[in-house]
Amino acid sequence: MSKHHISTTINGEPREFLCEASDSLLDVLRDELRLTGTKEGCGSGDCGACSVILDGRLVCSCIVLGVEAQGRTVETVEGMAHDQKLHPLQQRFLEEAALQCGFCTPGFLVAAKALLDVNPNPTETEVRFWLAGNLCRCTGYDKIVRAVLIAAADLREKAA
Numbered sequence: 001m002s003k004h005h006i007s008t009t010i011n012g013e014p015r016e017f018l019c020e021a022s023d024s025l026l027d028v029l030r031d032e033l034r035l036t037g038t039k040e041g042c043g044s045g046d047c048g049a050c051s052v053i054l055d056g057r058l059v060c061s062c063i064v065l066g067v068e069a070q071g072r073t074v075e076t077v078e079g080m081a082h083d084q085k086l087h088p089l090q091q092r093f094l095e096e097a098a099l100q101c102g103f104c105t106p107g108f109l110v111a112a113k114a115l116l117d118v119n120p121n122p123t124e125t126e127v128r129f130w131l132a133g134n135l136c137r138c139t140g141y142d143k144i145v146r147a148v149l150i151a152a153a154d155l156r157e158k159a160a
Helices: 025-030 087-093 103-119 124-133 142-159
Strands: 006-010 013-019 051-054 057-060 072-075
Touching: 006 124, 013 025, 025 051, 051 103, 057 103, 087 103, 103 124, 103 142, 124 142
Parallel strands: 006 072
Antiparallel strands: 006 013, 051 057, 051 072
């Protein structure tokens, strides 16, 4: 099998990689590019642990092919913090204890960022609906939802 040469932008940086036509974007991110924040939970797009933002759209990277990243923009959890400063969502997840084992946390963070990118002032119902594709097996969702709502308020205040 021949590998495909892919040029893309990941977390704001131009990146290139080689991959088989059958390699998932998740496998490319983790194995080729060493961006291991994105996790594989189910391998079938059901749990959200592998969530990334592809051209502004939230997707499960386990069901997107790596070759589909050609010429596109990918955002992962590694791209959220800047200059050693956590993104407000990351900070609020810590402060509100919105995580336990942490396995699902990167997917929740990316999904929450995707929501706040399109809706900076979501209701609790909208947050719960948006995050419904992400599963946590350790904790309830109340602290996660609270962290997203507080981070949304933080971001609105910062933008004002």
